Amino acid sequence: MRDHHDIVIVGGGVIGLTIARALALRGVRNVCVLERGNLGTEASWAAAGMLLPQVEADAQDDFFDLACRSRDLYPAFAAALREETGIDVELDTTGTLYLALNQHDHEEIEKRYEWQTRAGFQVERLSGAEARELEPCISESTLGALRFPKDIQVENRRLLSALANSVKKLGVTILTQTTVDSLLLEGNRVDGVQTSRGAISCASVVIAAGSWSTFIKPSPPIPTIEPVRGQMVCLEAKPQLTRHVIYSPRGYLVPRQDGRLLAGSTSEHAGFAKCVTAGGIATILRNALDISPGIAELPMVDTWAGLRPRAPDGLPVLGPCGEIDGLFCATGHYRNGILLAPLTGELISEAIVSSQR
Numbered sequence: 093m094r095d096h097h098d099i100v101i102v103g104g105g106v107i108g109l110t111i112a113r114a115l116a117l118r119g120v121r122n123v124c125v126l127e128r129g130n131l132g133t134e135a136s137w138a139a140a141g142m143l144l145p146q147v148e149a150d151a152q153d154d155f156f157d158l159a160c161r162s163r164d165l166y167p168a169f170a171a172a173l174r175e176e177t178g179i180d181v182e183l184d185t186t187g188t189l190y191l192a193l194n195q196h197d198h199e200e201i202e203k204r205y206e207w208q209t210r211a212g213f214q215v216e217r218l219s220g221a222e223a224r225e226l227e228p229c230i231s232e233s234t235l236g237a238l239r240f241p242k243d244i245q246v247e248n249r250r251l252l253s254a255l256a257n258s259v260k261k262l263g264v265t266i267l268t269q270t271t272v273d274s275l276l277l278e279g280n281r282v283d284g285v286q287t288s289r290g291a292i293s294c295a296s297v298v299i300a301a302g303s304w305s306t307f308i309k310p311s312p313p314i315p316t317i318e319p320v321r322g323q324m325v326c327l328e329a330k331p332q333l334t335r336h337v338i339y340s341p342r343g344y345l346v347p348r349q350d351g352r353l354l355a356g357s358t359s360e361h362a363g364f365a366k367c368v369t370a371g372g373i374a375t376i377l378r379n380a381l382d383i384s385p386g387i388a389e390l391p392m393v394d395t396w397a398g399l400r401p402r403a404p405d406g407l408p409v410l411g412p413c414g415e416i417d418g419l420f421c422a423t424g425h426y427r428n429g430i431l432l433a434p435l436t437g438e439l440i441s442e443a444i445v446s447s448q449r
């Protein structure tokens with residue numbers, strides 16, 4: 093007899109866990125998350141936790157709308173997780189400063205300010221002096237800045253702990269150290285999965301396996317997901333250097349409540365080599381020093397790298413995989429998986445529940 097679960101989720105990162113929780117909250121029983129290693133130890137752990145749809149948008153398109161909707165779910169999402177688990181995910185609503193450190197940046201922030209104010213989004217324009225008054229640590233050569241009060245940050249590692257805790261309490265089965273090798277199909281519908289611990293039968297499968305999503309056999313009918321390496325540097329700032337997230341087109345600084353100050357990142361096509369390199373760290377530190385020369389004195393306490401899952405068009409791959417009944421995908425979140433997690437959970441759980449009606 094094979095093990096049976098109604099719904100199997102492949103991957104225990106922020107996306108797989110958020111979908112599992114959303115399904116359980118909709119009353120779906122017998123959900124199982126299968127994770128190759130340990131929960132939340134890949135891209136979701138490596139991330140900076142910035143929730144910045146407005147900072148990063150050049151125009152109002154469907155992706156921008158999706159990203160803003162997900163960001164705006166965060167206060168309720170964080171409060172519910174705290175209620176369920178007692179874990180504070182440290183949603184920090186101070187906001188983000190986007191700095192112009194040269195003439196080109198200045199033209200960019202002018203364009204961003206124009207279209208976002210015209211479209212009714214909240215954004216404040218500051219002179220260099222005003223920005224430095226707000227955050228004295230930033231470079232004296234700051235030409236100007238935009239303040240985005242609604243673009244905020246979350247402590248993504250605490251978020252993963254809260255999600256793992258929540259799904260366990262909600263009765264989701266979690267199997268770690270379990271790799272899904274292939275889908276078991278009955279004609280053109282899902283019948284189960286073959287794993288490193290044997291077969292599991294199920295009616296629906298959600299592929300949320302990040303950068304490894306297209307390795308599952310037969311390859312799901314979705315675009316190939318590729319890894320884009322991002323390296324990070326962690327400094328120690330006690331007292332903390334900045335209250336806002338500080339962003340420039342070349343790098344960022346993210347202050348954590350416990351005194352860590354994250355500096356990121358790189359975007360590298362280096363296959364699955366999840367290592368930190370001398371060149372990567374040098375680039376991050378150069379850009380971070382441009383933002384805030386004062387960080388030169390801070391101790392560097394950690395470095396790490398992670399693999400962002402990217403589809404060829406850079407957009408997330410979400411929803412039913414038309415060709416195979418019972419197969420759903422939630423992958424390709426690239427640079428925005430933490431931001432998009434709450435909405436992904438809502439959309440995928442709704443799609444699964446309505447397919448079963």
Ligand SMILES: Cc1cc2nc3c(=O)[nH]c(=O)nc-3n(C[C@H](O)[C@H](O)[C@H](O)COP(=O)(O)OP(=O)(O)OC[C@H]3O[C@@H](n4cnc5c(N)ncnc54)[C@H](O)[C@@H]3O)c2cc1C
Pocket residue numbers: 102103104105106107108126127128129130131132133134135136137138139140141142143270271272273300301302303304305308321322323324356357397398399400401422423424425426427428429430431432
């Ligand atoms: C340096 C860096 C900074 C970032 N900063 C931000 C940020 O500030 N804001 C933001 O929104 N996003 C950020 N991101 C992006 C974000 O981290 C990702 O988009 C997000 O974590 C993707 O989540 P995921 O669950 O799809 O993937 P992952 O977290 O990679 O999880 C996928 C899981 O699937 C498991 N798995 C894979 N194959 C199998 C299999 N066959 N069987 C079982 N399990 C399997 C893996 O072990 C892994 O645990 C950043 C990423 C990096 C690397």
